[in-house]
Amino acid sequence: MRLIQCVHQGQVRAAQVESDSQVRLLDADTYSLARRAIAAGRSLADVVEAAATETRLDYAQLIDEKRLLPPLTHPDPAHCLVTGTGLTHLGSADTRSAMHAKTQVAETELTDSMRMFKLGVEGGKPQAGTPGAQPEWFYKGDGACVVAPEAEIPVPHFAEDAGEEPELAGLYVIGDDGHPWRVGYAIGNEFSDHVTERFNYLWLAHSKLRACSFGPELLVGELPAHLEGVSRIVRDNETVWEKPFLTGEANMAHSLANLEHHHFKYVGFRRPGDVHVHFFGTATLSFADDIRTREGDRFEISLADFGRPLRNPLRFEADSAPIDVKSL
Numbered sequence: 580m581r582l583i584q585c586v587h588q589g590q591v592r593a594a595q596v597e598s599d600s601q602v603r604l605l606d607a608d609t610y611s612l613a614r615r616a617i618a619a620g621r622s623l624a625d626v627v628e629a630a631a632t633e634t635r636l637d638y639a640q641l642i643d644e645k646r647l648l649p650p651l652t653h654p655d656p657a658h659c660l661v662t663g664t665g666l667t668h669l670g671s672a673d674t675r676s677a678m679h680a681k682t683q684v685a686e687t688e689l690t691d692s693m694r695m696f697k698l699g700v701e702g703g704k705p706q707a708g709t710p711g712a713q714p715e716w717f718y719k720g721d722g723a724c725v726v727a728p729e730a731e732i733p734v735p736h737f738a739e740d741a742g743e744e745p746e747l748a749g750l751y752v753i754g755d756d757g758h759p760w761r762v763g764y765a766i767g768n769e770f771s772d773h774v775t776e777r778f779n780y781l782w783l784a785h786s787k788l789r790a791c792s793f794g795p796e797l798l799v800g801e802l803p804a805h806l807e808g809v810s811r812i813v814r815d816n817e818t819v820w821e822k823p824f825l826t827g828e829a830n831m832a833h834s835l836a837n838l839e840h841h842h843f844k845y846v847g848f849r850r851p852g853d854v855h856v857h858f859f860g861t862a863t864l865s866f867a868d869d870i871r872t873r874e875g876d877r878f879e880i881s882l883a884d885f886g887r888p889l890r891n892p893l894r895f896e897a898d899s900a901p902i903d904v905k906s907l
Contacts, residue, residue, distance in 0.1 A: 580624050580799040581886050584609055584648040585641050591648060594636060595627060596796055596886055604634040609651045613752040613762045623762060623799055648727050650765055650797035651750045653854040656722030661791060662842060663769055663858030665715040666696045667833045691780060703833030711837040717787045728795035731894040732770055739774035741893055742866040745810040745880040747826050748793045751855040759843045764802050766880050766889040767793040769858045773866040793856060796886040805829040808882040812865055820870045824863035
């Protein structure tokens with residue numbers, strides 16, 4: 580089952596994807612449906628089936644009219660936390676080390692990135708019920724940093740780079756008792772500033788404070804262990820870069836359960852009613868192939884199991900005056 584969200588008659592509504600061209604409107608938004616399922620002790624799939632209306636919408640028209648939304652949102656963006664993990668995929672350490680190679684002094688020693696990756700390979704998939712190695716973790720922002728599918732991703736004037744990161748994202752709602760519930764999964768473009776990160780990995784936190792996007796479709800149910808996708812950059816209607824990528828647990832050093840445990844073990848991330856968007860990492864970046872993006876470039880990330888691709892053009896913001904903090 581796959582869901583989207585859209586604006587319908589001035590309201591945020593979820594819809595079930597019935598085909599490449601048609602969706603069936605539901606009687607509420609995804610967040611409300613998830614909370615309905617939690618309260619009733621029922622599966623989200625059962626709640627969705629009961630919430631179906633007789634209204635069908637044209638999928639392409641929703642896109643053309645810019646009515647498509649991220650597949651899960653919170654009514655108050657401040658109650659949506661966007662986070663992620665890195666060095667989680669087999670091959671991701673090679674990409675990261677290549678980015679940092681020029682700043683490493685002792686080539687014969689493991690970089691910090693390689694040490695982190697090695698921890699994941701050795702202990703990222705523990706036995707059920709047992710915590711494994713901690714992954715790299717980062718914060719991107721609250722719901723205000725999330726850009727809808729098909730909408731422009733803004734690049735701040737101070738950014739050194741504007742690069743895609745094709746990833747899986749886990750989407751969650753915290754129950755009233757503080758228990759996290761996974762609503763489903765979506766294609767994600769975590770989007771980062773790799774030049775800033777490459778200068779010094781201690782600037783990783785700065786490089787991640789950027790916009791992002793996920794969707795357009797939310798996959799409800801079990802996630803295939805092996806997923807093959809394609810990430811591309813389109814410029815003036817021509818593909819300037821394209822590369823396949825692998826994801827799913829079969830291609831990861833960490834299990835999803837381990838990544839979820841190390842995120843939600845913090846009580847601050849189990850605040851009742853909150854939404855969480857958690858990116859699971861990648862091993863494929865156009866930046867690693869020396870691609871520099873431009874105004875109007877369009878990212879396209881696709882995974883066959885997730886329906887329509889996630890597409891977002893770039894918009895570079897104009898310079899602005901320095902922030903002037905005043906004393907009270």
